[in-house]
Amino acid sequence: MKLLGSVTSPFVRKVRVVLLEKRIDFEFITDCMTGAEPLIEQYNPLGKIPALVLDDGVCLFDSQVITEYLDAISPVAHLIPEPTRERSLVKRWEALADGVLDAGVAIVLELRRPENERSPGWIARQRGKMERGLAAMSKELGQRQWCTAEAMNLSDIATGCALLWLDFRFPDLDWRGQYPNLDALAKKLAQRKSFKETPPDA
Ligand SMILES: N[C@@H](CCC(=O)N[C@@H](CS)C(=O)NCC(=O)O)C(=O)O
Known part of the structure; x- marks a missing residue:
């Protein structure tokens, strides 16, 4: 999976920390907000980072959706309790x-x-x-x-x-x-x- 983001964004940092804590591999793409047609707009119509592009091309945003998804796909370091x-x-x-x-x-x-x-x-x-x-x-x-x-x-x-x-x-x-x-x-x-x-x- 690919994470579109920047090192300065705190929302992106939250997602990166979750990925690292859960030991999930990802590619970090930081050059996504610049240019006449920024890459981020191809994936997130709102033009905001973070955006997580899954291996099948589906893109998840915003950060709260991404953290929930990441916690669900790996049992390592469970970060969100069951629905209670x-x-x-x-x-x-x-x-x-x-x-x-x-x-x-x-x-x-x-x-x-x-x-x-x-x-x-x-x-x-x-x-x-x-x-x-x-x-x-x-x-x-x-x-x-x-x-x-x-x-x-x-x-x-x-x-x-x-x-x-x-x-x-x-x-x-x-x-x-x-x-x-x-x-x-x-x-x-x-x-x-x-x-x-x-x-x-x-
Ligand atoms: N609620 C969003 C907030 C994301 C957000 O505000 N990202 C900022 C960077 S820190 C951004 O992409 N701003 C660019 C813009 O709004 O055009 C989330 O949690 O992902």
């Missing part, structure tokens, strides 16, 4: 982490516009989502070692990818100082081989 309340709680964490990222990506894109076209109100609205999202993550994690279970699963991977992307794009946001429990979780995840192999600044 626990499963919904893991998916909810993934939605929360991805939502913080959606708000962060919206700010990054807004800041790339010419200064006189930027909307401070829009940026503040997105910033509020990020800040409330981080507060919710910290409250939910509490003093536990992992987000939802006794061992790492997709909820932790999604949260780790979101937090570590904030370090990369929002170095002034002091989430580590504000939320020591998230800091401890991120530090633990950053030690894993799958995270070490997928830095956003490689």
